[in-house]
Amino acid sequence: MSAERNRGVLVTGASGGIGRAIAQRFAADGERVAVHYASREEEGEATLASLEGGEHVLVHGDIADPAAAESVVAAAVEGLGGLDVLVNNAAAVIPHPLPETSYADWQATWRRIIGVNVFGAANLSYCAARHMIERGTPGRIVNVGSRGAYRGEPDMPAYGASKAALHSLGQSLAVSLGPYGIGVASVAPGFTLTERVQHRLEGSAGEAVSGQSPFGRVAAPEEIASAAAYLAAPEAVWTSGAVLDVNGASHLR
């Protein structure tokens, strides 16, 4: 553990999957973590209980609601005594293939996905960055984007678009917040084995997913967590503005 650790880190969407692995990784590195969840309180509690060390806290809220996003950051600041790192990991992932989706459902799904993945992340970034600026913290914002921003998401076009927007948001904020010593970067994972997507690895369709990578497998959540921890590390500030592909060479750009 470096002497600069013991930072306050807010990880959104840490009630399972990649967010849980990120929370665990930061805690193992000696950081204090605000574990955020939206609806799965028990799973949020389970993440909290799994963390190494003490002084971690649980926060919750639907980040599509601007007031709730503000409260999430305020609760993390209060619970941790200040915030040094924001990890925008939470996301709405809702299939809506165009040929099979009614126009009404298309509207509702686009609104929901952009509301959570773009507006939610933008509002959390705003509140966290203003806190960091006021406190003079050389903070970090790490976005969990997606390979889908580049490779396409034919069954979830709003999701692919939201991740492209998230990467772009991170790049704009990297320039805007650099003068304050705040670094902003994104990780773009390929297919990662979480409970949510486990069923897609079954049978021949699953083999095709694993076969997208020349390694013949998908990522473990810990591999994405490792990248997020690196991007947030004090020594990695020069990655600010980057979008780091972590996809096992399954998509090159």
Ligand SMILES: NC(=O)c1ccc[n+]([C@@H]2O[C@H](COP(=O)([O-])OP(=O)(O)OC[C@H]3O[C@@H](n4cnc5c(N)ncnc54)[C@H](OP(=O)(O)O)[C@@H]3O)[C@@H](O)[C@H]2O)c1
């Ligand atoms: N798994 C993959 O293959 C993959 C690939 C590329 C990128 N990613 C990205 O990695 C991140 C984590 O994905 P995952 O697979 O680990 O998914 P997951 O287990 O389904 O986690 C999603 C998280 O987002 C939270 N969330 C959803 N809607 C929310 C809202 N309105 N407000 C606040 N939080 C909300 C959920 O909270 P509750 O459960 O408490 O409601 C949950 O903690 C996402 O950004 C995803 O886009 C995943």
